[in-house]
């Protein structure tokens with residue numbers, strides 16, 4: 332078995348999801364190579380070379396990979412990936428964007444969002460918004476897989492000593508070009524990696540009221556999330572959406588405030604260790620998954636919570 | 641410009657699906673089915689392009705058993721001009737769907753292909769990207785804004801860090817995210833009119849595509865159930881429990 336893991340990064344630092352994907356790779360078993368594709372990203376290659384279990388790092392450093400465009404990355408990974416039995420990437424928006432292109436170029440299926448490795452060809456993945464877990468077995472010669480990072484612990488970030496090899500493969504597709512980006516700036520921990528997440532829903536009524544959640548988040552070192560309804564209503568930006576079609580989180584503590592608990596929202600947070608729900612409707616479905624439920628008006632209890640923490 | 645929209649028939653998003661007792665699959669008998677919500681958004685976007693005079697024809701395509709014609713009629717009622725049904729008894733996997741769509745694209749030669757970002761049954765999130773690779777078209781996935789001008793389309797994408805904008809040469813592929821638009825409801829007169837719109841049926845064999853699966857479902861289980869916890873009386877009790885019982889504070 333030889334496994335290629337595609338690193339996720341921002342050209343400066345490795346994203347923690349990569350270390351979790353490396354755990355899945357280690358569980359499959361075999362030699363693990365990591366591809367770092369980006370621009371002026373030598374630091375990332377050096378960083379991942381230290382990670383436990385990595386035997387080799389391939390560095391494709393070129394302006395064409397600067398923004399991780401799927402057209403370019405897809406071709407690069409498909410060409411290199413031909414020599415491996417497994418190609419893994421985190422199931423982030425970047426991984427979801429280019430990996431299916433890799434699979435199609437290699438004429439194999441993709442197994443999306445695995446949550447467990449049963450054997451080298453068999454994996455578990457949630458379907459139907461996590462209301463069912465499928466065990467799937469692939470007969471493809473190359474298994475193209477995206478990994479749900481909340482389902483795996485990270486490998487140690489240090490202790491490894493892999494060699495870094497430079498690649499000169501330049502794949503540029505001029506039909507697609509990067510125009511710009513608006514990235515959220517936050518001092519708070521990343522939603523998908525935070526120990527505590529506090530999320531607000533439609534019950535928050537407006538964006539300003541989210542400051543009540545932010546003050547509590549600051550006290551707890553928490554990230555702030557939201558339901559789809561809160562994002563659609565424009566209270567907060569899209570990158571805060573937790574759920575089936577948003578971000579998947581599994582913190583030690585998840586606090587849902589003014590969120591009803593639709594299946595699509597539960598799909599994104601029900602693997603949290605401890606769940607707290609604050610909702611004024613005692614029949615809200617969120618209480619069916621909450622370890623601690625508080626039936627109350629959020630505008631009354633949030634200030635109290637802030638004070639008691 | 642012609643726009644092709646791929647739509648999938650899936651379980652209604654409000655239904656909580658159950659696993660069959662023999663763990664072979666989920667139980668879809670007598671379950672309400674619908675147009676995949678992301679596909680509804682895709683149809684809406686195409687129809688708006690037509691209403692703006694940018695598109696002149698909206699063609700919808702669905703792959704699956706006869707029953708998918710119900711969803712094609714829905715798409716026609718929402719404003720699509722004609723439909724193509726690729727009939728096969730089973731729902732093929734995303735790669736096979738992408739190959740069938742590639743064959744349809746070769747025939748229809750659309751300038752823009754719009755798909756949902758994800759089917760809410762398989763939760764695959766693959767087909768649009770695969771179609772991109774197979775046809776060589778560029779892709780704008782998870783779109784929250786699409787604007788077509790002078791042979792290009794500019795797509796604002798919802799990404800983990802926020803928003804990213806890319807520009808693509810036509811023909812191109814777009815997959816929809818939730819914020820792209822709010823789909824309309826089909827009016828009764830439009831539902832009636834949709835019954836008369838053309839719906840052509842073809843098969844994978846006619847398109848020259850085989851739909852073999854390489855990934856087999858071994859087992860389908862229910863997820864671990866969370867047991868409902870306790871209700872606390874007030875904030876003081878909540879904080880106390882989080883500190884002393886759950887030990888997460």
Ligand SMILES: Cc1cc2nc3c(=O)[nH]c(=O)nc-3n(C[C@H](O)[C@H](O)[C@H](O)COP(=O)(O)OP(=O)(O)OC[C@H]3O[C@@H](n4cnc5c(N)ncnc54)[C@H](O)[C@@H]3O)c2cc1C
Nearest residue numbers: 532533534558559560574575576577589590591596611629
């Ligand atoms: C294709 C598709 C994908 C989706 N993906 C996602 C997803 O990824 N994530 C997601 O979250 N949703 C998703 N949804 C939407 C989902 O179905 C629900 O509509 C959404 O989660 C509802 O958000 P909400 O709980 O904030 O709003 P509501 O359901 O309106 O609930 C608001 C809650 O706030 C409570 N409340 C109101 N005022 C107060 C107060 N003063 N004090 C205390 N409680 C109060 C109410 O009792 C109510 O329970 C998706 C839907 C579709 C169709």
Ligand SMILES: Nc1ncnc2c1ncn2[C@@H]1O[C@H](COP(=O)(O)O)[C@@H](O)[C@H]1O
Nearest residue numbers: 646647703755756758759764765766767
């Ligand atoms: N059987 C199908 N028929 C037509 N379109 C499909 C089919 N399956 C998937 N699609 C399209 O591909 C999108 C993404 O599906 P998936 O990659 O399976 O999550 C859907 O929203 C549809 O636009």
